[in-house]
Amino acid sequence: MTSKQTAPPLYASKYPPERQFPERPRRTDMQNVRFREQPGHQTALIRHLGSPDTTLVFGDIPVRHSFQPGLSAGRLRYPDLLVAFNADPAEAIARRGFAIEDQGKPPDFVLEIASLHTALNDYTTKRIDYASFGIPEYWRFDNTGGDYYPEPLAGDRLVGSAYRPITIIQTDEARYWGHSDALNLDLCWEYGQLRLYDPVARRYLATHDEEADGRIAAERQLADERESRIAAESRLRQLEEELRRPQ
Numbered sequence: 001m002t003s004k005q006t007a008p009p010l011y012a013s014k015y016p017p018e019r020q021f022p023e024r025p026r027r028t029d030m031q032n033v034r035f036r037e038q039p040g041h042q043t044a045l046i047r048h049l050g051s052p053d054t055t056l057v058f059g060d061i062p063v064r065h066s067f068q069p070g071l072s073a074g075r076l077r078y079p080d081l082l083v084a085f086n087a088d089p090a091e092a093i094a095r096r097g098f099a100i101e102d103q104g105k106p107p108d109f110v111l112e113i114a115s116l117h118t119a120l121n122d123y124t125t126k127r128i129d130y131a132s133f134g135i136p137e138y139w140r141f142d143n144t145g146g147d148y149y150p151e152p153l154a155g156d157r158l159v160g161s162a163y164r165p166i167t168i169i170q171t172d173e174a175r176y177w178g179h180s181d182a183l184n185l186d187l188c189w190e191y192g193q194l195r196l197y198d199p200v201a202r203r204y205l206a207t208h209d210e211e212a213d214g215r216i217a218a219e220r221q222l223a224d225e226r227e228s229r230i231a232a233e234s235r236l237r238q239l240e241e242e243l244r245r246p247q
Contacts (some may be wrong), residue, residue: 006044006222014094021062022073029115032059032080035143035194036113040208042081044196049083049183056089056107062097063107063133077129079110083183106134109182112139113194123149125157131163137182138163143192152176153189181197183186 036042036059044058062076082098084107092098099108112122122140129137138156142149156163156247168178176189177197182198185205186197196205226239 006110009037015096017139018069018235019067021067021094021099022071023096024060024062024078025073025077027115028119030246031115031143035141036081039194041203041205042197044079044205044207045083045183048185048196048198049085051085052089054086054089056084056087056092056098058089058092061092063110063130063135064099065093066101067097067099077126079130080113081109081111082107083109085239090120091202100133104178106136108178109139111139111141111187114143116148119148123154126185127163131156131158132159134158137166137168137180139178139180139186139187139188141194143194145189145192151238153178155180155187157181172222194226221234 022172027090042057042059046052046055049057059081060078061082062073062078063082064071064076076097077096083094084098084103084105086105087098087103089106091102095102098107112118112126114122119142127138130131136158140149141156142152142153145152149169153168155166155168157166158164166178166180168176170176174191177186177201178185183196184200186199188195188197198205
């Protein structure tokens with residue numbers, strides 16, 4: 001009898017616990033689940049942007065200029081969604097956070113999703129901190145339409161050392177959108193939902209539900225085509241049998 005082989009903890013030898021960022025305190029609201037995880041935006045971005053060895057797409061990991069032992073979670077910023085190009089995702093995962101000095105650059109894009117307990121910090125002190133980190137774009141999404149943030153959808157682009165608002169276009173009472181140069185995607189507020197739109201392909205990045213619906217529709221079409229083929233083959237055999245019968 002052989003014992004089960006277990007893999008060593010990933011990156012454990014490189015960064016012991018005292019050299020890792022602290023984990024984010026558990027959130028009591030469900031905003032990230034509802035508007036990031038359940039729709040599958042993080043997965044959609046990973047697939048759309050590609051280059052997983054050099055592109056980090058993650059949520060709820062801390063960002064700081066540098067790592068310092070003994071950091072408390074309360075002194076860190078945890079974007080709800082972070083994208084960094086030309087980065088070292090393995091380093092960030094091993095460190096359990098994004099240390100700008102170790103990475104050699106700041107993240108390219110961060111997004112905060114409004115919640116009752118974090119909203120005020122999101123558009124005040126976090127905005128100041130993300131600018132000081134040198135993050136080129138900072139976006140905020142409020143599903144309530146402006147009960148938590150001043151606007152349903154807002155974006156800032158770094159100009160020099162300060163953020164300047166990105167133009168947000170309202171197409172009707174239920175739709176707002178603005179363009180992210182960092183991602184080359186449009187961020188959309190639609191009926192209280194966050195959507196990501198590819199202006200080049202002229203399509204939305206698919207949510208989990210849309211992908212599932214697409215697979216179901218494709219499977220149904222294949223099944224219909226198979227049934228039609230079987231029926232056609234059966235009819236052909238009947239015709240061949242009729243032709244072989246003595247006249």
